[in-house]
Structure formats: C-alpha cells, structure tokens
Amino acid sequence: MLKLMKYEFRKTWFTKLILLGITAVAEIAFLIGLYLEKETTLGLSVLLLVFLALGGVLVIGLESVVTLHRDLNTKQGYMLFMTPNTSYSVLGAKVLECSLSILIGGAFYFALGSLDLTLLFAKSGELNRLWEIIQDFLSRMTFANRALIIDMEGMASFVFCLLAGWILTVITAYFAVVISAALLNGKRFNGLLSFVLFLALSWFIGWVARIATASIPSINVLLLVDGAISLAFTAVMYVITAIIMERKLSV
Amino acid sequence: MLESKEITKAFGSKTAVDHISLSLEKGHVYAMLGPNGSGKTTWMKMAAGLIKPTSGQMLFEGQPVNIDSRRKIAYMSTEPFFYAWMTVKDVGAYYADFFDDFSWDGYHAMLRQMELEESMKTKTLSSGMMAKLKIAVTMARDAKIYMLDEPFNGIDLLARDNIRRCILEHADENKVLLLSSHLVEEMEAIADKAVFIHQGKLMEVDDLEEMRVERGASMADRYREIYGHTEE
Amino acid sequence: MQFNPSLPIWTQVLEALEIDIVTGKRQPGEKLPGGRELALQFSINPNTAARVYQELEKKGLCSTRRGMGTYVTEDTARIFALREEIAGQAVCQFLDTMELLGISRHEAAQWLLKKED
Numbered sequence: 054m055l056k057l058m059k060y061e062f063r064k065t066w067f068t069k070l071i072l073l074g075i076t077a078v079a080e081i082a083f084l085i086g087l088y089l090e091k092e093t094t095l096g097l098s099v100l101l102l103v104f105l106a107l108g109g110v111l112v113i114g115l116e117s118v119v120t121l122h123r124d125l126n127t128k129q130g131y132m133l134f135m136t137p138n139t140s141y142s143v144l145g146a147k148v149l150e151c152s153l154s155i156l157i158g159g160a161f162y163f164a165l166g167s168l169d170l171t172l173l174f175a176k177s178g179e180l181n182r183l184w185e186i187i188q189d190f191l192s193r194m195t196f197a198n199r200a201l202i203i204d205m206e207g208m209a210s211f212v213f214c215l216l217a218g219w220i221l222t223v224i225t226a227y228f229a230v231v232i233s234a235a236l237l238n239g240k241r242f243n244g245l246l247s248f249v250l251f252l253a254l255s256w257f258i259g260w261v262a263r264i265a266t267a268s269i270p271s272i273n274v275l276l277l278v279d280g281a282i283s284l285a286f287t288a289v290m291y292v293i294t295a296i297i298m299e300r301k302l303s304v
Numbered sequence: 305m306l307e308s309k310e311i312t313k314a315f316g317s318k319t320a321v322d323h324i325s326l327s328l329e330k331g332h333v334y335a336m337l338g339p340n341g342s343g344k345t346t347w348m349k350m351a352a353g354l355i356k357p358t359s360g361q362m363l364f365e366g367q368p369v370n371i372d373s374r375r376k377i378a379y380m381s382t383e384p385f386f387y388a389w390m391t392v393k394d395v396g397a398y399y400a401d402f403f404d405d406f407s408w409d410g411y412h413a414m415l416r417q418m419e420l421e422e423s424m425k426t427k428t429l430s431s432g433m434m435a436k437l438k439i440a441v442t443m444a445r446d447a448k449i450y451m452l453d454e455p456f457n458g459i460d461l462l463a464r465d466n467i468r469r470c471i472l473e474h475a476d477e478n479k480v481l482l483l484s485s486h487l488v489e490e491m492e493a494i495a496d497k498a499v500f501i502h503q504g505k506l507m508e509v510d511d512l513e514e515m516r517v518e519r520g521a522s523m524a525d526r527y528r529e530i531y532g533h534t535e536e
Numbered sequence: 537m538q539f540n541p542s543l544p545i546w547t548q549v550l551e552a553l554e555i556d557i558v559t560g561k562r563q564p565g566e567k568l569p570g571g572r573e574l575a576l577q578f579s580i581n582p583n584t585a586a587r588v589y590q591e592l593e594k595k596g597l598c599s600t601r602r603g604m605g606t607y608v609t610e611d612t613a614r615i616f617a618l619r620e621e622i623a624g625q626a627v628c629q630f631l632d633t634m635e636l637l638g639i640s641r642h643e644a645a646q647w648l649l650k651k652e653d
Contacts, residue, residue: 056401056402059401060387060398060401063387063389064387064389067389128381128383128384128385129385129387130385131354131381131383131385132385132386132387132398134353134354135352135353135354135374135379136374136402136403137371137372137374137375137402137403138371138402139371239315239316240316300356301356302356303349303354303355303356304354304355331583332583333581465579468579469576469579472575472576472579472580472581472582473576475575475581475582476572476582477582489541492539492541492545493539493541493545493578493579493580493581493584494579494580494581495581496581496583496584512545513544513545513546513584513587516541516542516543516544516545517544520542520543521542522541522542523541524541525541525542
C-alpha cells in the first residue's frame, strides 16, 4: 500500500512542487509588501495567496481525478493493474494519497494564512484599509446560511469542513470515472452519463448532509459534523468504487 | 498450468475471444499465432488479469486468475506502458517494489546485453530500445509463466538473437512461455508448440516437431494453410 | 545455425553434432554441453535439444552418466561406422541427382574424378 501511495505521489508531485513554488513567491511578495509598506504589492500578494489557497487544493484534487482517468483508459494502466494489488489497494492508495495531499495542503495554507493575518494585524495601524477589507470579508462568510465564528477554532472547523467536502467531491468523481471505464465503456454518451451521475450523487449527498445537520445549533459543531459526514460518504464511495473495479474493470 | 475454459470476451458487439478452451502445460514454449485482431492479445490480457472475461474462466494452477496469479505470471504487452517520468532504473525499481521474484542482477545483465543504460529516460527511447527494455524488465522476473506479446516487434535482426537467447534462458521444465509474434520465422526453432487463433476462435494446437516429421510443414507453412485463403 | 523450418529441427542439430563427432571437433569421451546449454548454443527449444540427445544416445554416439552429463562415445569403431554412414548418404544423394540427370554410374564416376577443386 505504501509503495502504491509512493507512486501515486510520484505521478503528481511535480504539480505540487509548482504550487509550492508559486506560493513561496507570493509569500515573499507579501512580506516585502508588508514590511516595505508597498500597498499594491501587498494587495496583489494577498489576492494571489487567497487564490492559491483555494485553487491549490482544487488543483490537487482535479489532478488526481485526471490521473485515475489516465490509469483506467490508457496503456499506462497496465503498469498499475499488472502488479499483484487488489482494486481495494490500488484505489485505496489513490484515495489516501489524494486525501492526505488535500488535508496537508489545506492545513499548510491555513497555517500560512493565520500567520500572515497575525503579521498583518500587528501592522494594522499603518495598513488599516486592507485589514478592514479582510475583516469585512471574513464577517460576511456563512455556511448553511449561518455566520461563521471568526476565531481560530471557527476557521479551523470551516476549513476542515471544506476540505472534507472537497475530498468527497474528488472521490465521487473517482466513482464516476470508474463507472465510465468499467460499466459504460464503449457505450454512447458515456462521458455525459458519468458526469450526470457525478452531479446527481453530489447533490444527493449534499442533501443528506443538509438534513442531517439542520438541527445542530452550534455552527462549529455543524461544520465538524458536516465534514465527518463527508468523510463517511468518502469511505462508502471508496468501497463501492473498489468493488466495481474488482469485478468489472478491464484496462 | 494455465487454462482457459470456454473463455469469451466481447467488446460491445464485437467478440474478440470466442469460447476458447486452451490449456498450456509447463515445460513448453508456445507460439501464439493469428492475424491482427484475431484475439491473441485479448486472451493474454485475460490471463494477466487485466481484462475480465464476458463469460468462461481463466485458471492458473486450477484457480481463477487473481492477485496471486499476477505474482507468478509475467506479462509483457505490445504497447509501451511505463510512466513517462521513468528512467530505465526507475522501471527496474518499480518491478522490484511490486514483484518479489524480480532480480536486479538479472535486470542489469540483460540491460548490458541489450545495450541499455540505467540513466536513459523511457520517454526518449527509440521504439527498438523500448522493446528491449520491456523484455529485459519482464524477463528479470523469475515467474512461472511468461507471456510476451510481440517480443520481436521493432527489434533489429541482431538484437533478435539476444531476445531469443533471453527467452530460451528462461525456458525450463517448470515454466510456460507464451509468445505471440507476426515474425513467425523468429519463433520456429525456439517454440515447440503452436497455437493458431482465428477471429477469436481456437483453430488448433500443434506440436511443431511432430508436424515437421509427419507433414514436412513448418509453422509458417501451416500458417499459410490456415490463413492463406481467408486473407486477401 | 540456419535451420530449414520444414524439416525437424532435432534431425538438423543431430546431423551437425554427428559431423562434429566424425570430424573430431568433438573428441571421443568429450563432455557434450548439457541440454539447456545445447538449446542456447543452437537457439532451439530445450525439448528439441533433449530429443537430440535421446536420438544421439539411441544411435550409440553418446552416453549419459547419471548426474555427470552427456559424453561422446569412446567406441571409435562406432564413430568410424558413423563416418561411413554419412559418406554413404552423401554418395547416395550424389547418385540420385546423377540418375535424375540421366548420367550413368560409370559416367558419374568420371565426373567425380575430373572435378577440379
């Protein structure tokens, strides 16, 4: 399993390296802007960092879906499926590698964001306007029509909920990709059908999660429960997908 | 050792393998013959566990092929399949990671024989070098069954001698070797059995030396007899 | 070695070994390569190689010592007989061709004598 994960990481590490590189550049720009008090540089770098934090985990997830698609539909798949590993291990390695990457990536950006905000706050006297914009932005954030609590705990819960939701979305996409390769292969509207399936499933799971969490009074608890539900569905989707692969998949 | 029972694979409306019952016994080198699209590759991929049959069974030592059989069956596909980022060394490391029967010594010896360097990138290999690399890494395993799909494709005349030698080095009384190739004459002397497949169906299995004694026919002669009238 | 694929490979290898034995390239009592080694030397199937030794032994041209390997026979009379056998076959082939061309045995003998190297 670890070996499989190693190769899953190897397939995608280049993108992650690039993300890290761009983030480093943005962070340096941020620090320069902050301490040399160049407002434009600071504003742009904050924008870029926010964009990277949101886009980074998005890219990681998307790339893992594309990698799975490639492993199921090109000759490269022989490499994976000729090895003495069950579909449970093959898919499990992908799910774990991708989930860990998303979680670690998310935690990294969260930590970086917290650090930068702290630095910004310390200098907020001189940079009032930007600080106000950020505070205003944070206070407008809601989840399930409820305002978030703007502190470390509230934000961490929110980030966890988002990341877990994104992991679930990625695994749902895995499911659709596997259905497409294993069951719909060669059929008409294959791509469209699997995409519709993906949307329908995502909607259904979202609906279940909304109902299950509707009566939770505390927003922080709600976020955590919602995240946990996402992870539980992730596990279920993983098992179903692996069973289909094991029984039906031809590469 | 490897047996298919009424195995069938349909891709949509096209039947690639049509109720083939075939048993491969240890101690033999089989040449699998048939025109393009006759079902050789599909049969091999089912034996490798890459393709699941529509109906019928593929048995390795009496058990349906599964994860365990992949440990003992070394399969080499026609198409290159290594990851684009791999060097020749990475390819070996990958096999070493997943196959307990992989031998670095054997791999290095074959790389030398095939004039390949560990530092070469698979992305930039010529088709001939890629073909040699596929053989080297596959044959560096100490498997029970070796299935090589088109091992001579894209390989020049001199290197083919190397490949034949490499194949023969692995042939012994406890193993099965299954080769498919359009280059029938390359396999005349190294194979002792011929399996003829046509349009997904098994035509016949011949003992080559028996066929030469009894009918004065080579594998290529028989190939012409079987397929000659069906191809334009 | 190039084989005629329409003829049994084992007979072709057998003939090659016989020539080696009568010409002394492989001496009486000399150890012959093992079956696998023979297969590799001639690039032939191991079962074919095994068949070669079976036939060679059947013809009394080699002997297998258990666990030791296969050796060329030390029976020089047998090797001499093999030499005559091969020579006889060559003559027969020659005469067959001559007959096909309508050349009498006497005439054929003249051909042989006047043939320059």
